[in-house]
Amino acid sequence: MTKKISQLDDARRKKREKTGLTKKEVKERGKKFxxxxxxxxxxxxxxxxxxxxxxxxxxxxxxxxx
Amino acid sequence: MxxxxxxxxxxxxxxxxxxxxxxxxxxxxxxxxxLRATDINAMALSASxxxxxxxxxxxxxxxxxxxxxxxxxxxxxxxxxxWNADRLIGLSMGRPTYHGIALRLDVxxxxxxxxxxxxxxxxxxxxxxxxxGTLINARQIRIMHPVNQEVKSYYETYGYQYVExxxxxxxxxxxx
Numbered sequence: 001m002t003k004k005i006s007q008l009d010d011a012r013r014k015k016r017e018k019t020g021l022t023k024k025e026v027k028e029r030g031k032k033f034x035x036x037x038x039x040x041x042x043x044x045x046x047x048x049x050x051x052x053x054x055x056x057x058x059x060x061x062x063x064x065x066x
Numbered sequence: 067m068x069x070x071x072x073x074x075x076x077x078x079x080x081x082x083x084x085x086x087x088x089x090x091x092x093x094x095x096x097x098x099x100x101l102r103a104t105d106i107n108a109m110a111l112s113a114s115x116x117x118x119x120x121x122x123x124x125x126x127x128x129x130x131x132x133x134x135x136x137x138x139x140x141x142x143x144x145x146x147x148x149w150n151a152d153r154l155i156g157l158s159m160g161r162p163t164y165h166g167i168a169l170r171l172d173v174x175x176x177x178x179x180x181x182x183x184x185x186x187x188x189x190x191x192x193x194x195x196x197x198x199g200t201l202i203n204a205r206q207i208r209i210m211h212p213v214n215q216e217v218k219s220y221y222e223t224y225g226y227q228y229v230e231x232x233x234x235x236x237x238x239x240x241x242x
Contacts, residue, residue: 023088026200030092033196033240037189040223044186045216048156049124051173052211053132059139062210062232 074141078202082144085198089146093190100151101185103194106133106159110147113154120178124213127175129157136161136172144169144198148187153177156187160195160210168206168236169199192224199239209235 021029055062086103093101104110106129114129136143140161148156158174176187195207209226211233212218218228218235226235 021200026197027088027092029200029240030088030193030197031096033193034092034096034189036240037192037224040220041186041189043220043223044188045220046179047122047124048176048186048188048217048220049174049213050171050209050211050217050221051175051213053125053127053129053173056132056172057128057135059135 071141078142081201082198085144085194085201086146088197089190089194092193097190098150098185101190102149103190104147104149106137106145106147106157110154110157114157116154116181117175117178120180122180123178125175127173129175132173133159142202144195146191146194148190150185153182153184155184156191158191158194162202162204163208166202166204168208169195169202169204170234171195171207171209174209188220188224196239204239206236206238 089103111130136159143159143161145159155177160169160171162169174191177184199207209221221235226237228235
């Protein structure tokens with residue numbers, strides 16, 4: 001059955017309550033993160049790449065996916 | 067598509083959207099007013115095609131095909147296209163682990179540098195994953211399959227630790 005927006009809002013609110021953080025606290029955490037690692041920007045490798053796209057396309061699962 | 071899959075897609079798309087909005091707000095106010103984070107939309111996939119002209123790209127990934135496979139399979143995924151004004155400078159996608167303990171950053175790629183100067187992307191990208199991870203109550207971020215020693219060492223400067231079995235780096239989500 002299609003859910004109403006109000007039901008989705010409730011679900012989202014419950015999800016956030018599980019973390020115990022308000023939106024303001026999430027933003028504060030984000031600000032701290034950005035400040036803490038600001039100095040690392042200049043050291044970033046020119047070719048920043050990670051992952052295995054082929055595995056995703058072949059729909060393979062990692063063994064240790066807990 | 068199963069009803070439960072569709073339900074998860076709907077619920078988590080709202081959380082993704084919230085995470086991307088908060089990320090953009092923080093990037094614009096704290097880093098650079100030209101930066102913004104969006105989902106991987108048609109405009110981002112179209113812009114990624116330009117990366118195929120690069121002579122320095124490490125992986126010749128097809129983001130259209132890869133994103134399509136990832137999106138179809140993982141309704142709880144996180145995805146992020148990073149823009150500097152109207153230029154795509156980074157793409158990434160990930161998902162929670164099976165039990166939701168960790169949020170994986172499955173694939174990340176910065177715009178090839180030979181196609182033009184751009185700002186660094188990792189700090190902005192990890193910000194998005196930290197926020198989404200917080201919202202879904204994950205305790206850890208994992209960066210999967212670093213392509214070489216240089217990027218692996220760079221992730222370690224952010225406090226990530228390498229796990230050889232599984233070929234990934236992990237770090238607990240920052241405490242407040």
